[in-house]
Amino acid sequence: MLSASEEPVNKKRKMSSSDPERRKTTMLPVDVTKLGTFGTRSQGSDLLDDLEITLDAKAYDAQHIIAAAVQLRISDVPVAFPTETVYGLGADATRSEAVKGIYSAKGRPSDNPLIVHFSSLGQLRKVLRPDYNESDTNDPIPAIYHPLIRRFWPGPLTIILPNPSDSPLAPEVTAGLSTFGARIPRHPLALALISLSGRPIAAPSANASTKPSPTAAEHVAHDLDEKIDMIIDGGPCDVGVESTVVDGLSSPPVVLRPGGVGIEELRKCEGWKDVRVGYEDAAEKSGTPRAPGMKYRHYSPKARVVLFEAGSRLPGGEEIVGHCQQNNRIGLIRTKTWDFNANDEMTPIRRAAAQAVAHTNGHHETSSGFAGMLQTLHKQHERLLTTSHKISTSAGDVAVLDIALGRNVADIARGVFAALRELDLAGVDAILVEGIDESDNSVAAAVMNRLRKAAEVHVGG
Numbered sequence: 001m002l003s004a005s006e007e008p009v010n011k012k013r014k015m016s017s018s019d020p021e022r023r024k025t026t027m028l029p030v031d032v033t034k035l036g037t038f039g040t041r042s043q044g045s046d047l048l049d050d051l052e053i054t055l056d057a058k059a060y061d062a063q064h065i066i067a068a069a070v071q072l073r074i075s076d077v078p079v080a081f082p083t084e085t086v087y088g089l090g091a092d093a094t095r096s097e098a099v100k101g102i103y104s105a106k107g108r109p110s111d112n113p114l115i116v117h118f119s120s121l122g123q124l125r126k127v128l129r130p131d132y133n134e135s136d137t138n139d140p141i142p143a144i145y146h147p148l149i150r151r152f153w154p155g156p157l158t159i160i161l162p163n164p165s166d167s168p169l170a171p172e173v174t175a176g177l178s179t180f181g182a183r184i185p186r187h188p189l190a191l192a193l194i195s196l197s198g199r200p201i202a203a204p205s206a207n208a209s210t211k212p213s214p215t216a217a218e219h220v221a222h223d224l225d226e227k228i229d230m231i232i233d234g235g236p237c238d239v240g241v242e243s244t245v246v247d248g249l250s251s252p253p254v255v256l257r258p259g260g261v262g263i264e265e266l267r268k269c270e271g272w273k274d275v276r277v278g279y280e281d282a283a284e285k286s287g288t289p290r291a292p293g294m295k296y297r298h299y300s301p302k303a304r305v306v307l308f309e310a311g312s313r314l315p316g317g318e319e320i321v322g323h324c325q326q327n328n329r330i331g332l333i334r335t336k337t338w339d340f341n342a343n344d345e346m347t348p349i350r351r352a353a354a355q356a357v358a359h360t361n362g363h364h365e366t367s368s369g370f371a372g373m374l375q376t377l378h379k380q381h382e383r384l385l386t387t388s389h390k391i392s393t394s395a396g397d398v399a400v401l402d403i404a405l406g407r408n409v410a411d412i413a414r415g416v417f418a419a420l421r422e423l424d425l426a427g428v429d430a431i432l433v434e435g436i437d438e439s440d441n442s443v444a445a446a447v448m449n450r451l452r453k454a455a456e457v458h459v460g461g
């Protein structure tokens, strides 16, 4: 494990003052349980309480968060930090130069707007109405969002809001739109960082543009080494797919991106019964193989992803071998039904612990708001296991690297990006993925949405 200030992320780094683009990237490990104390302060009948954080300034965990908050205030180089969904690449949303630093580190097209992260409703209201003060009786947050905030914040939900003409947000955040996306994340480190910086924090996922989203600090280091100064390492992310993005300003309201909050859950909220699906999966579902490069790449590892829609059977040995190219290695990501023992053409040869994955024993918050978050602070970490199998063919042996994500949708969401990255690092020619049924409109819809975007070939469906 790399630790702060000891070991550079990439040992072959060469630093030179004539090469300002190459930076020394440092991992700052932070253990939430050693950061200080977290509590909530009631805001009467408001939609959400306030979170109170008292840092233990002597602990190096707190010092790392303080260093990152200072960087957000003064530097134009963004900081990577964990959220409950995926790692984010954050910058002060009120400073143009800082926001531009996000686009350049990621290689992100500047017409794709960023989500702004807040640590309290008061901070968000100040953006919506710059002269807002707490005695205002007229809430600048549109009423349509109130039930969602009560139910899902802090959490994996982004709401689209009108950006006022006197907005403090840098124009680069909204990419020219008259609206902005906002969320209060559920991760204590994200909240501590935002609150300490005192700034709204613009943050896309902290991957290089087109790559799978990062759900562990090592994923960020892989993509952004030498491009940023610091990565706060808070361990693997709990949800594993990004936030659900909703637009309640149009009527009926629309889901712009499926994510950590299922559409069925949204429909239970007042005013959201008729929410429409505003993202397009159908085109991705066409069932015909498409040439590489024929689509906008997103969430894509280097290896070709072959997505088998839910209900497709586990491919036989010959079919698996058919996906080989020069490396004679194939990755397999199994979910609900593919049972490896059923395929006796393969001989297991090795099992290896791979990426750590946060595991919370299928917890569900027992209460809402920050209080619910505090009840789930202590997470266990499990490891994704890669098992290596061998298929012998007349042309030689083929290695099959197999990752079973489990049958539970939360576990599948948590591990899916890490599995794509892990198999890519192992140099497989193709990754065959068992899709899951999404008809319950749960987080499964987000998993399938990401897999369809990552895949070059679809089978079944």
Ligand code: TXA
Residues within 6 Å of the ligand: 083, 085, 086, 087, 088, 089, 112, 113, 114, 115, 156, 158, 160, 174, 177, 179, 180, 181, 185, 203, 204, 205, 206, 241, 242, 243, 244, 245, 256, 257
């Ligand atoms: O879970 C998440 O949302 C993560 C973590 C870091 O918070 N962030 C994230 O950001 O996924 P990003 O930039 O990778 O995705 C932002 C999404 C994009 O689909 C973008 O088009 C949409 O939000 N978005 C942002 N502002 C918008 C706006 N004003 N109108 C419509 N869509 C918007």
Ligand code: MG
Residues within 6 Å of the ligand: 204, 205, 213
């Ligand atoms: Mg992203």
